[in-house]
Amino acid sequence: MRRRGDAAHGGKLAPRCGRVNRRPSRCADHRPASNCRRGAAIGAVRLRGDRAGSPTGCYDARVLCPPLGRVAAATAWPLAFACAAAWLGAAPPGRALGPTSxxxxxxxxxxxxxxxxxxxxxxxxxxxxxxxxxxxxxxxxxxxxxxxxxxxxxxxxxxxxxxxxxxxxxxxxxxxxxxxxxxxxxxxxxxxxxxxxxxxxxxxxxxxxxxxxxxxxxxxxxxxxxxxxxxxxxxxxxxxxxxxxxxxxxxxxxxxxxxxxxxxxxxxxxxxxxxxxxxxxxxxxxxxxxxxxxxxxxxxxxxxxxxxxxxxxxxxxxxx
The missing domain is CATH 3.40.50.12140 (Domain of unknown function DUF4159)
Structure with a gap:
């Protein structure tokens, strides 16, 4: 799995976003995936800040890289907005499953x-x-x-x-x-x-x-x-x-x-x-x-x- 850096501190995003169908061995913040809620897997980007009850920096992968729809145009906005939010440091830290998804x-x-x-x-x-x-x-x-x-x-x-x-x-x-x-x-x-x-x-x-x-x-x-x-x-x-x-x-x-x-x-x-x-x-x-x-x-x-x-x-x- 390609490891990703902190988007807010100069890290790079992978060139493509795709649907998350499995959980990797480690979360985006490098801790075992068993400690992360379902959804914070490949495609998650580590962001700044904590929230009670959620892994540090684990952002729901479905927010940044949501499932692909019937046609590519149906998901054009999440890919563009995900990259913009990550590069600008605009997306708030969130629970793996919660309001941010x-x-x-x-x-x-x-x-x-x-x-x-x-x-x-x-x-x-x-x-x-x-x-x-x-x-x-x-x-x-x-x-x-x-x-x-x-x-x-x-x-x-x-x-x-x-x-x-x-x-x-x-x-x-x-x-x-x-x-x-x-x-x-x-x-x-x-x-x-x-x-x-x-x-x-x-x-x-x-x-x-x-x-x-x-x-x-x-x-x-x-x-x-x-x-x-x-x-x-x-x-x-x-x-x-x-x-x-x-x-x-x-x-x-x-x-x-x-x-x-x-x-x-x-x-x-x-x-x-x-x-x-x-x-x-x-x-x-x-x-x-x-x-x-x-x-x-x-x-x-x-x-x-x-x-x-x-x-x-x-x-x-x-x-x-």
Whole structure:
């Protein structure tokens, strides 16, 4: 087994990441593997710091090198983010099995602008876990574009209901790097023309050659898990979403339907905001759209390939 150094102290990562199917004789911190929890094996990288109940520096291999999916694109983000996080020393030390191995629907903010729907991400995480096989972190965290922790997750959620200050150079750099490494940013307008104007200015500065464009109604996001006709949230809003694409994938998705307003619940389980005009049916469709967006962010267009499978099989069957 190739021994790896401390990524935070100049050590090198192996050139490839792969699925961990067996446990080596020794853990990444050079102690017998019997002392390490299952999962901290080949592909684990020793990171700084300890946590009670976990081996020193053992980071879940499934976080840094998760199992390969049906198609390579389905796991493009973990490989890129793993390397970025390890090289930058951004990934926190974690248990071999625990919150660090779960998908964090991390929120992002700019300046002192508050998140208008603070419980929305928590509720979406719960819905994704309940409805799919994705293990989400039920208490999502928050970050900033100039914080290296953004590279520890493939998904960022940015919501607002007011204008915000221009992004600083470090924030613009972090946002660009996040997208370049395969990250997905969901921007949700909670119902403010001022926020909309600020967002458009910020994205124009960050991606001057990649303007927002309407997302086609037949895009895979609308059928990545559920079949959805049009985007809806707390309000109907426009009949389309907008996106910035990079290398054939949606990298930034912008909605003006206030999705978070439809997801949000209080501590007693009561829906925080009324959904108009469609009520509970519209809320359910907003939740389904949220699930679809998360599944697309994690799996890209694997479902698009599945949609074409019957046609491909018919073509194969028609060959002499």
């Amino acid at each position: 779960q998908v964090d629907l991390r929120g992002v903010s700019v300046g002192d602008a508050p998140e208008p729907r603070p419980t929305a991400r928590q509720r979406l995480a719960w819905e994704v876990r309940k409805r799919t096989s994705v293990q989400t972190r039920l208490e999502p965290t928050a970050t900033r574009f100039d914080d290296p922790s953004i590279f520890a997750t493939p998904f960022l959620y940015w919501s607002g209901d007011r204008a915000f200050r221009p992004l600083r150079p470090a924030e613009l750099s972090g946002l660009r790097r996040f997208i370049e490494l395969g990250g997905f940013l969901l921007i949700d307008d909670a119902g403010s023309d001022a926020f909309d104007a600020s967002i458009r200015r910020a994205l124009a500065r960050a991606f001057p050659s990649r303007p927002l464009r309407p997302l086609p109604s037949d895009h895979v996001i609308y059928h990545s898990f559920y079949l959805i006709d049009r985007p809806v949230g707390r309000v109907l809003g426009p009949d389309h979403m907008e996106a910035i694409t990079r290398a054939g994938r949606v990298a930034v998705l912008y909605t003006r339907q206030d999705l978070g307003g439809a997801w949000a619940r209080d501590n007693l389980g009561t829906w925080t905001y009324s959904v108009v005009p469609g009520g509970s049916g519209q809320r359910e469709m907003a939740i389904r759209l949220g699930v679809n967006i998360v599944m697309y962010a994690l799996c890209l267009d694997y479902k698009d390939d599945q949609v074409h499978a019957p046609f491909i099989m018919r073509r194969l069957g028609a060959r002499p």
